[in-house]
Amino acid sequence: MTDLVEDLKALIRIPSISRDPAHAADVAAAADWIAGRMRGAGLEHVAVMPTSGHPAVYGDWLHAAGRPTVLIYAHYDIQPPEPLAGWSSPPFAPEVRDGRLYGRGASDMKANLLLPLGACQSLREAGGALPVNVRFLYEGEEEVGSRSLPGLLAAHRDLLACEHAISADALQLGEDRPGLLVGLRGSAGAEVHVRSAASDVHSGRMGGLLPNAALALARILAGLVGPEGRILVEGFYDDVRPVSAHERAAMAALPDDSEDLRRAVGARALHGEPGFTPRERNWIRPTLDVSGITAGYQGPGNRTIVPGAAHAKITCRLVPDQEPARIASLLRAHILAHAPAEVEVTVNASGQRAGRPYLVPADHPALAAAERALARVYGRQPDRTRMGSTVPALSILREELGIWTVPFGFSLPDENAHAPDEFIRVRSLERGVQGFRALLEELAR
Amino acid sequence: MTDLVEDLKALIRIPSISRDPAHAADVAAAADWIAGRMRGAGLEHVAVMPTSGHPAVYGDWLHAAGRPTVLIYAHYDIQPPEPLAGWSSPPFAPEVRDGRLYGRGASDMKANLLLPLGACQSLREAGGALPVNVRFLYEGEEEVGSRSLPGLLAAHRDLLACEHAISADALQLGEDRPGLLVGLRGSAGAEVHVRSAASDVHSGRMGGLLPNAALALARILAGLVGPEGRILVEGFYDDVRPVSAHERAAMAALPDDSEDLRRAVGARALHGEPGFTPRERNWIRPTLDVSGITAGYQGPGNRTIVPGAAHAKITCRLVPDQEPARIASLLRAHILAHAPAEVEVTVNASGQRAGRPYLVPADHPALAAAERALARVYGRQPDRTRMGSTVPALSILREELGIWTVPFGFSLPDENAHAPDEFIRVRSLERGVQGFRALLEELAR
Structure with missing residues (x-):
């Protein structure tokens, strides 16, 4: 050697x-x-x-x-x-x-x-x-x-x-x-853009009149996942291949490292889709995460504005047999179907072949x-x-x-x-x- | 002259x-x-x-x-x-x-x-x-x-x-x-901080395990105002002094400038609390606006992360007899009462005497x-x-x-x-x- x-x-x-x-x-x-x-x-x-x-x-x-x-x-x-x-x-x-x-x-x-x-x-x-x-x-x-x-x-x-x-x-x-x-797991993602005005507007002038792009975006995002952790995008779970009781039992027999993971990232608690162990949620269940949000004023202090635009990034982890392109299209359709009528919502969703679950x-x-x-x-x-x-x-x-x-x-x-x-x-x-x-x-x- | x-x-x-x-x-x-x-x-x-x-x-x-x-x-x-x-x-x-x-x-x-x-x-x-x-x-x-x-x-x-x-x-x-x-109108405001981990975490490693701070924040914000525009913070409207039918009639008699305002800011539509005209919503009704949101990755493209922190700024416009300090405290209490248990939520709310409605x-x-x-x-x-x-x-x-x-x-x-x-x-x-x-x-x- x-x-x-x-x-x-x-x-x-x-x-x-x-x-x-x-x-x-x-x-x-x-x-x-x-x-x-x-x-x-x-x-x-x-x-x-x-x-x-x-x-x-x-x-x-x-x-x-x-x-x-x-x-x-x-x-x-x-x-x-x-x-x-x-x-x-x-x-x-x-x-x-x-x-x-x-x-x-x-x-x-x-x-x-x-x-x-x-x-x-x-x-x-x-x-x-x-x-x-x-x-x-x-x-x-x-x-x-x-x-x-x-x-x-x-x-x-x-x-x-x-x-x-x-x-x-x-x-x-x-x-x-x-x-x-x-x-x-595989992956798919999307960017969501909400627009209510050509720019941010003073909240004295337009507060109460102008749809708040940041609030509309928050509403859209909150509607993607239920409070208990289940993804609400219509059809999202349709193609998830069931995992056998045998494989789930084998996973359960592995040492439980979830508490180590929690501590390693400094989390108060772990959280996710009900009905599955932490390891199952990470290995065999798909996820939808908001990976970023940008809206309005982000500096020190506060500004009295109604944001005219708000943007979010979303990433999904996929499991067999979810197709990235189909998930991207379901995500886009769900967001547009649930978009508040008073704002303009655009979605750039993408699912590549290279993002197929493996x-x-x-x-x-x-x-x-x-x-x-x-x-x-x-x-x-x-x-x-x-x-x-x-x-x-x-x-x-x-x-x-x-x-x-x-x-x-x-x-x-x-x-x-x-x-x-x-x-x-x-x-x-x-x-x-x-x-x-x-x-x-x-x-x- | x-x-x-x-x-x-x-x-x-x-x-x-x-x-x-x-x-x-x-x-x-x-x-x-x-x-x-x-x-x-x-x-x-x-x-x-x-x-x-x-x-x-x-x-x-x-x-x-x-x-x-x-x-x-x-x-x-x-x-x-x-x-x-x-x-x-x-x-x-x-x-x-x-x-x-x-x-x-x-x-x-x-x-x-x-x-x-x-x-x-x-x-x-x-x-x-x-x-x-x-x-x-x-x-x-x-x-x-x-x-x-x-x-x-x-x-x-x-x-x-x-x-x-x-x-x-x-x-x-x-x-x-x-x-x-x-x-x-007067004003009050708040900053909301949501934390689920010490930093952003890779979504492959923790997607499905770690509470998503951005999503939790979106849920909190979406819960502040109903989809139709009514503010849901408990007690928010308690001290709003009724406006006489006489004054409302006088307001209605003024030229309607709402379409000009809409066009001036490039908005698709105006939106706000039901039951009030645009001018009433701006003059005699209080508002709650999300003035800014920051979370996770905001650059070009996307990153496969679960944000460990998310931040929002909120501004309210107040009408008689709402007290800024009381509104700040109601806002804080509402957010903490509705905060998802799996994340850490802190609220810095402030209402100054100088922000009293006039x-x-x-x-x-x-x-x-x-x-x-x-x-x-x-x-x-x-x-x-x-x-x-x-x-x-x-x-x-x-x-x-x-x-x-x-x-x-x-x-x-x-x-x-x-x-x-x-x-x-x-x-x-x-x-x-x-x-x-x-x-x-x-x-x-």
Whole structure:
């Protein structure tokens, strides 16, 4: 494992911050480093592929005749390290302390991206051949929404042809508790604009005469969700696929982390749709949130005005089988149907294909293979989990290549991803290489 | 009248913009100019009185033994001239065109402030004595909320002792239609803060778990006013003094300007409390307006967050006999009583004595005198009117000196006060001097 630790340190030293244009050369340097590492692992056709943004890196090994081809996805870009004051050691000077390797990107996901390469290399060194064909695609824009990925995939469908797909960008549930992420929520959104006058108007002059745009907007928003937390948009729940009692029981058997979550964000209470546990509300139920409101005077003190305009942003999280475009259209229709007649209401609602909810079919063979691989490494059956957010890359792979990608990685939830003092457990590296070796073997079956 | 026009031009040339510290010397110069003009009118004890802000100017003539003393209030400060592009001639280079004198402050209220001085001067030149004792108090901060006035009045109660008070800051209804403003609405306000978390939280992580502060705020605001326009705050209307059928009939007899108002602000429709005409809603009914809302993400595009905080500002317009402090307390109590339990709601509500609604008693002798004076000048009985906003000076005079001030001035509503190309009709100057002479005579009765 020493080499893997040294590799990881070398990669962490390259600050491949995709969000910051000042680091574009570092992102490119990281891509070159990845390409070199792929070649070192015995991959062929290794190429740094330019995009309209940061490059992706491709490599393959296609000599397992008659065996399936597995696409392995990862990203090599990272979040900015700020706030710097929070770091115990510099974010780009990796350091091992107490079995943990600290540095920006250690957990998300420079360690994980090395694991399948390490697995391939060790398999090649052991016997010369891999049990499956592999294609690697590592992108440099995951932390900025994988914005070039759809175009890249569309342009290289043939090159990326595969039977199975794995994303190394994933977590386990605990140090000794394996987990497989099978579902993520989708998304749709809208902006609502209410106008009652050409501008804000003095409330002495028009108070009592002019419809208040802010109040009209508040009325519209309050009508979207009932006080108890149920969404009132007509048809919103129509396409929600029922979740089996079996899966709900499995979710209930997981440790309850809702009190930790509440405390972590400083909330007085958790709240949501009645009839569901907090975890169910986050994993298997759709939500509608007002993400922003702007109206009238917002500075210090007060102004005696009637706002002539008010604006809100709405975001929804979706679950199977809600279609983002249909939800956007239901949302728009509901708002317009309930808009007070005395004001002008416009709604820009949008639901993209990339915002579709993501749920790997329960009987998907790659899922079963990943499950067997994790069981071999951990000596216990992994839990299948979901999460409340969206990972664009998974949706994009689904939409552009038509495949289900199984997340398979060895980070842990407490490793300060996106925060100061990010680290990875050194022990996870060894386990991860074993895990990927097992996975490739299981996928060969 | 030539002298009055020249005087007005000289005063307009001094840009006494109280809001702009860069013009403090101009405001002081205008005060000195006013003091000189008071002396020229034969007033005594003329003094520029320093305040914590811009100075006020005092002068008196107290030789009408056995007659009442009349305090005459005005302000000599002005609004900024911007936008400059809207002016046909420079705002501080006064110019007469077609019987109208153009310049910033012409209508609000440098012409009006000269009228009682012109009246006193002409009476003194005609017979040597005034029919009443007069005290003049002209302030330099009306356009910034008369902020030094309460302290000034409190410090000089003896000097300002009077039986009657007149404000020269007033309008007539039309060129040949006199009007007397008898009522203004008061005000109270509140800020509402809703908090559900220490900061905004990612909606993937907490959507469905965390109470949405923006939605909770929308629910609170929507619950303050019914969809039809009636205010739902418990007790809000309790102290509203009924308006007589007689006064409502008089209001209905005035020309309906609601369509003009609607068009002027670019509104699709007017809207307000059912059962009242637009004018009644603005003059004799209280209102509650949301004057501003801030929550979550307000930039371009959208962000997938659950806002952890949301803020709103509320302003109320009050009518007799609503007490601002009581309304503030009802508002606070209502909001807290209806706050969703899952969020933290705080309310800073405020109702000041200076925000009391203002309504000169219908049988007040100064009102009757003003009515007779206007009838003499116009040859027709003036309409008694109200307005929807608050004039702090009137409330402050009421609170500090315990007197009702009768607004009596000769501007007209179309003279672009606070806007480019402000003007005063030259004809109004002559009529105004006549009006003030008549008023002083009528107050002597």
